Amino acid sequence: MTHRLPKTSFCLIRHGETTANRDGVIAGRLEVSLTETGRAQAQALSLLTWPDAYVLFTSPMERAKETCRFGFPSEKFQTHPGLRERDWGMFEGRPLAELPPRDGRPDQGEDWGEMINRVAEAIHDSYQSSHGRLPIFVCHSGVIRAARILAGFHSVGTRPANARPIYFNWTGDGHQETTHDV
Secondary structure, three states: OOOOOOOOOEEEEEOEEEHHHOOEEEEOOOOOOOOOOHHHHHHHOOOOOOOOOOEEEEEEOOOHHHHHHHOOOOOOOOEHHHOOOOOOOOOOEEEHHOOOOOOOOOOOOOHHHHHOOOHHHHHHHHHHHOOOEEEEEEEEEEHHHHHHHHOOOOOOOOOOOOOEEEEEEOOOOOOEEEEEEO
């Protein structure tokens, strides 16, 4: 696959733990609340040292916006609809053990290839408006996994931890993923 991300560094952060994460439920497009643990995870983001110049983007889903508000309490952020989680269709609300294969389109849901294209467009759009600042995206597990494919990684990797920054550092030849412990 050709490289489909901007040739620059950026950071992705999965929202804090939600009730669905805690209970092992497929949330996708369902609006679910952060747990107390999730709020604490998000607040811990505010203790990290961030670059002087960054710009925040979030999914329009409340769990991402709330994580952003807790993690960056005095900062403004922009929402981008392309950063929302995948629509798992009829599987929403079911146990994670019933999650269908990632490739393809779940019944009444969003096709994986369409999601990858949506995420690519969201990252490109956001990068264009970042004006040289580090784009930080508060988003979802599926968005991070799509970004891994877009970066040319051979797999979607493991489920990203909640509220842990994942940097996609541009090396000149491609992106290298690194995490920042909170």
